[in-house]
């Protein structure tokens with residue numbers, strides 16, 4: 001099947017933003033304990049952080065990491081996690097029916113973030129707490145010294161302020177499952193007042209208001225309108241969360257999940273802009289897509305324990321990803337990139353063990369899921385400006401999203417280095433596609449590398465024993481001739497072509 005694409009620097013959407021390639025570490029399951037932190041592991045450093053996890057986080061090229069939740073944050077007392085570890089309390093974590101030992105807290109996370117070379121993105125608890133505790137936490141993090149909480153940080157061994165820039169005002173406050181969930185108006189007011197007070201402490205912070213936990217939430221749209229009507233002046237971004245999974249064997253719809261993400265971003269943008277019009281202001285609100293991924297939510301492992309036991313770091317949400325999941329993750333990255341004018345930040349949820357690209361065995365091996373690869377490649381190779389790609393593709397019918405293009409793609413163009421990268425997926429479940437790409441507006445490009453992630457069996461799943469036999473491999477069909485790039489891409493595939 002031939003599909004024609006046109007790449008032209010005139011189709012610029014905006015800059016590639018490093019923050020598009022963020023991730024997320026929550027106190028949930030084995031993300032922190034036996035994930036990033038495992039003192040018994042042979043590679044653990046003096047603080048108990050696994051060096052092999054840090055190395056893979058760097059290889060994944062993660063920019064920001066959101067912390068400490070997620071649903072967890074809505075019942076969290078940050079003070080429990082600072083000071084001498086031996087004196088920290090254990091607490092019930094109501095969100096995940098677990099025991100939180102508080103062995104890892106704020107100062108440990110900041111140390112880890114430094115080692116992993118990521119920018120921390122903090123969330124404050126607006127479920128069970130409010131303005132004062134958020135301000136106290138910000139004082140602990142960002143005030144140089146001379147006040148109770150900044151001096152406490154110094155006494156805990158951290159003379160310099162952390163200067164955390166990005167702050168989430170709560171988490172999924174629209175969700176009935178959230179501890180302390182609120183109506184849009186209640187939350188909008190609280191977000192506005194918390195944000196206003198936080199900015200009195202540090203005017204340079206960037207604030208993210210909670211948007212909807214999903215496009216299917218009954219309050220979607222109206223939630224954003226009311227929250228932004230209340231908090232427009234105080235916040236910079238509004239969040240979006242979306243998880244996708246293959247349901248009842250409907251691979252075609254699953255592979256078209258990015259059309260839903262496109263719709264999500266465009267609907268939130270329109271809502272934010274309508275509030276802007278009504279308020280008659282210049283400021284625009286941007287989107288922090290701070291939870292997105294494939295997540296098989298209906299699997300038993302996604303449900304927290306419910307018995308009398310409150311385990312520490314139980315196995316939770318440990319999805320194993322196959323090749324089709326990786327193609328969807330790649331396609332979601334394409335969607336985020338093509339909305340770079342409005343999506344200013346995003347976080348793959350999550351980083352380790354919990355719906356994650358990186359998996360660890362307690363005290364043992366580390367391995368990459370299939371989803372590791374598209375993220376690492378997009379983060380590494382997207383540079384310069386994002387270009388919308390004009391796509392002339394046959395469509396196929398999906399049960400969930402109507403007609404969808406067989407091919408989806410985005411490009412980035414780095415004028416300084418003269419390099420152009422094309423990211424493309426083939427959503428056909430059966431047919432290879434010949435991509436015929438018109439590059440005449442960027443003359444003189446030569447092929448540097450073409451790679452494809454695919455497998456005759458798209459259900460192939462990586463394991464600790466074999467996480468390498470299906471990984472991006474060279475695509476020998478790629479060739480550039482007379483200003484056109486042609487490359488054949490197999491069914492259910494993620495593809496990266498680099499030119500320079």
Ligand code: AHR
Nearest residue numbers: 026070071072171172349
């Ligand atoms: O990422 C897992 C969970 O999904 C987060 O805790 C929550 O914010 C979302 O519902």
